[in-house]
Amino acid sequence: xxxxxxxxxxxxxxxxxxxxxxxxxxxxxxxxxxxxxxxxxxxxxxxxxxxxxxxxxxxxxxxxxxxxxxxxxxxxxxxxxxxxxxxxxxxxxxxxxxxxxxxxxxxxxxxxxxxxxxxxxxxxxxxxxxxxxxxxxxxxxxxxxxxxxxxxxxxxxxxxxxxxxxxxxxxxxxxxxxxxxxxxxxxxxxxxxxxxxxxxxxxxxxxxxxxxxxxxxxxxxxxxxxxxxxxxx
Numbered sequence: 001x002x003x004x005x006x007x008x009x010x011x012x013x014x015x016x017x018x019x020x021x022x023x024x025x026x027x028x029x030x031x032x033x034x035x036x037x038x039x040x041x042x043x044x045x046x047x048x049x050x051x052x053x054x055x056x057x058x059x060x061x062x063x064x065x066x067x068x069x070x071x072x073x074x075x076x077x078x079x080x081x082x083x084x085x086x087x088x089x090x091x092x093x094x095x096x097x098x099x100x101x102x103x104x105x106x107x108x109x110x111x112x113x114x115x116x117x118x119x120x121x122x123x124x125x126x127x128x129x130x131x132x133x134x135x136x137x138x139x140x141x142x143x144x145x146x147x148x149x150x151x152x153x154x155x156x157x158x159x160x161x162x163x164x165x166x167x168x169x170x171x172x173x174x175x176x177x178x179x180x181x182x183x184x185x186x187x188x189x190x191x192x193x194x195x196x197x198x199x200x201x202x203x204x205x206x207x208x209x210x211x212x213x214x215x216x217x218x219x220x221x222x223x224x225x226x227x228x229x230x231x232x233x
Contacts, residue, residue, distance in 0.1 A: 001086050009090050013158040013206035014193060017086065020202040021139070025077065030142050030199065032071045033105070033223055040068055042107065043221070058110050059119060059213050062149075066103040075101035078139045079227055083202065087135045087229045090204060095134070095229035104138075106149035106213075106222035113147035113217040115181045115192075120154070120172070123228065124207040128162045134230040138203040142223040144196045149216025151203075151224065155191040158208035165189070171210075195224070 001017070009015040037043060042053060042065055053061050078101055088094045124133045144150045154171075161168045166188045174184055182192045194214070195203045205211065207228065216222045 001089055006090055009204065009206070012155040012191070013209040014153055014155055015090070015204050016195075016197065017202045017204065018197065019200050020083070021078065021080075021200040023200055026141060026199045029071070029074065029077050030223060033069060033103075033141065034221075036069050036071055037065075037105070037221060042068070053107050058215055061110065062104065062106050062213055065105045065107060069103055069105060071103075074103065074225060075227070078225055079137070083137060084229070086204065087137070091132055091135060091231055093231060096232045097230040099228040099230075101139075101225050101227040104151070104213075104222070104224040104226055106216035108216060108219045108221055110149065110216045113215055115152075118152065118175075118212040118214065120175050120210045120212045122208055122210055126208060128159055128165075128208065132206060132208075132231060134207040134228055136205045136207055136226060136228045138195050138205065139225045140195070140197055140199055140201045140223075141225060142199050142220070144222055144224065145218055145220075146194060146196050147216075148196060148218040148220065149214055149222030150195040150197075151211055151226075152214050153193045153195065153203075153205055153209050153211040154185065155193050155209070156189050157210040158206045160190075160210075175210075 005015050053064060056064060079098060084095065126133050138151055159165050160171055185192060
């Protein structure tokens with residue numbers, strides 16, 4: 001973590017820490033998850049859970065699979081003292097509460113990758129001029145390719161509604177259009193971030209940033225996890 005990371009986080013509302021968790025540690029966790037997914041017969045070809053999953057709407061599949069897979073020690077493996085130190089350095093104060101880590105697992109081959117019909121939202125409702133309410137961490141437990149179901153976020157959207165920035169209502173209307181979203185967002189000073197990358201990477205995100213699940217168009221299970229670190233305001 002460097003001062004440039006902190007400056008980038010303040011401006012964009014997120015930062016990517018490449019290779020934050022050691023590959024050997026993450027590989028062990030990934031294998032435990034794969035073993036549990038196979039035990040549940042949740043992969044393509046499973047006669048029970050796989051068929052039931054694919055009958056659900058795309059984003060409900062994520063919640064269902066993530067809730068069913070139980071692997072002890074995920075939180076302890078990912079939310080380390082080093083991670084908490086990074087959150088403290090970015091926010092200027094230590095978190096007062098840390099949520100239990102939740103898995104974010106997407107079945108493979110959910111459909112074509114798309115930017116339409118997504119569930120853009122924030123997890124904490126605050127005014128942009130209020131102090132930072134917290135930081136959410138997204139952990140890559142396996143490599144996640146572009147189009148592989150990674151969480152999407154709108155860099156800079158934590159400043160929406162402040163003087164000189166686009167209004168929140170205008171941005172939400174734009175997100176409903178079917179044109180080139182990245183091109184439409186660029187003049188507003190907002191960037192589209194796909195949290196894809198290598199196993200061990202961590203994304204830290206301002207809780208005020210708009211974000212959404214996405215469709216996993218690849219043949220691999222999307223393996224991520226998340227936790228929220230809350231700050232006294």
